[in-house]
Amino acid sequence: MHEWEDTNHVLVGTKCNRLLRLDADVGSVQSIPLPPAPPRRRAPYDHEWGHCGIHGLALSPSRDWLAVGGENPADIVILRRGDWRPVATLVGHLDWVFGVTWVSDRHVVTAGRDQSVALWSIDDEATYDDEGPEASPWGAVVAKDWARRGDFRKAFQGKVRDVKYDVSTAIVATLSLEGAVRLHDPAAALTPVRKIKLPIESHRDELACLALTPGFCAIGRQADVVLVDPRARGSAPLRWSSRPTPRVAVQGDSLLSFGTAAGRLCFHDLRYGARGAGSAPAPATLCPPSALARVVDTGAGWVDKNETYWDHFAHTRVPHACYAHAWDPCGARLFACGGPLAFGMRGCYLGLWR
Secondary structure: EEEOOOOOOOEEOOOOOOEEEEEEEOOEEEEEEOOOOOOOOOOOOOOOOOOOOOOOOEEEOOOOEEEEEOOOOOEEEEOOOOOEEEEEEEEEEOOOOOEEEEEEEEOOOEEEOOOOOEEHHHOOHHHHOOOOOOOOOOOOEOOOOOOOOOOOOOOOOOOOEEEEEHHHHHHHEEEEEOOEEEEHHHHOOOOOEEEEEEOOOOHHHOOOEEEEOOOEEEEOOOOEEEEEEOOOOOOEEEEEEEOOOEEEEEEEOOOOEEEEEOOOEEEOOOOOOOOOOOOOOOOOOOOOHHHHHHHOOOOOEEOOHHHHHHHOOOOOOOOOOOOEEEEEOOOOOEEEEEEEOOOOOOOEEEEEEE
């Protein structure tokens, strides 16, 4: 995961659980330490394959605070931008946190593999009054209790893969493996507003990622990208065939971009043709390849030629799945990052596109 901090710096969370700050102009890299995981009242689920890395990373609306996955992948740490001092650790999820979004400078929504979403309130004491002699060097711990219904929502039938907030409509959208986009009201403790069910016919329809605008939701699935109109009930989705899609994004209100597991970045102008976001409901159709404005290949990056490489990929090019990409605040540069998709492989790709 990553996000532009400003026009020159990018914050990147890695699968090896490191938080990096890259200077896009000079190419320097700063490693930002994460605080140790605090004690928990309930132990999170244990996974035999270990840590999942950082899957959630977001700057607050004022850009004063960063919410990022913690040392324990079930936690979220709040860091103060500038000195990157930890001011709070959000403890309560019982499994990996897959997504995080701010709804204000004091409220954060998280989505987890434990089939839940949570609304957190970061008070002034945790974020400002932490300079006293008895202040913890690692910040405060903001803990929630599963019994408090106003904090956690567990109405999902599958893992929650992503969460996004649209400031213009004041709506939180969540994406879960039950095959649905759910819309929530953050002002009413994430009360459900609407559920948009998507057809699941095979494993290739598994939902992976989400981008949200006032006019449409863009959902990345294993085999395509789907657009749905959250304002209209019963509208049929529009689909763009891709290949496995780790991440989807929207620049402005018309440029759709998505990365693929085959190491490609694809772009589509939603103004192309007669149909697009906000159009009348119509049967879902595959977008013809000619409608794609551009498809570019990512670079070779770095691949660790470990035992898995020599057993299965020796002397072949291992593509780096594009796990995340985002435009800079001016919309002039695109940062993309990723790594090998195959289990057991290690590697890294970072690219800055103009």
